[in-house]
Amino acid sequence: MSLIVGIPACTVEVRGHHQHATPARYGAAVIGGSGAMPILLPPVGEGLLHMLDRIDGLLLSGSPSNVAPACYGVEEDETPEWHDPHRDATTLPLIRTALARGLPVLAICRGIQELNVALGGTLHQRVHTVAGRMDHRAGEGTMDQRYAAKHDIALTGQMARILGRAATKVNSLHGQAIDRLAPGLVVEATAPDGTIEAVRVANAPGWAFGVQWHPEWRFAENADSMALFQAFGEACRARLRKAA
16 A cells, blocks of 8 residues: 555644544545555644655545634634634645645545635635525534435536536535635535535646545445545545656
8 A cells, every 4th residue: 555645633632732633534534445544744834844745645634623714814703712723824835735736635524624715715604604504513413413414415527527426415514614715616516505515626736626524434335435535546546656
């Protein structure tokens, strides 16, 4: 397994100590779906950029934390208790540099929001408070209940080709969502309420997509998830072959 996919970690506090972590299911999906070996990238800011020379793809995971509104020029902060400034300071420059180098990028949940902000877009801080929008948060219950498919999405463009269909049903566990779409991003999936569910970086030298749902959850049991992770892995392998 020669492919290496970097996953930027979050900063979490455990018994009073800051630690770097991300849910293990993302790494499992990279191994089982993309055929690559995941490595965690610590959220240490722009000093991490040199690691892009050593990886074949970048996966941006979901997280309980939100992208701070100051990162997209908004002063009012509606969720001040839900931020991870170390991750923001790491992923935003990492995304821009990875895209410029043609590194394959798969951005999931918080990741699609980071992708949008990194390229100049903005976010709804609490999409469930926006008139006409659904509540996209997970709700209560067991993990299986929280991650169960919740609503339909309409698919277009390359995402529709990757999944082999024009519509599907996805889970939904997010409070933030894309507001103003960043220049250079193309919408490739939407929810019934108009919430953007998938994007593609139109002019990126490499494969670059973001999805608002969680394909890593029980990925091996879901044909859409497997198709997405396989496409990501194939893009990583193609870049590695080209560089050889």
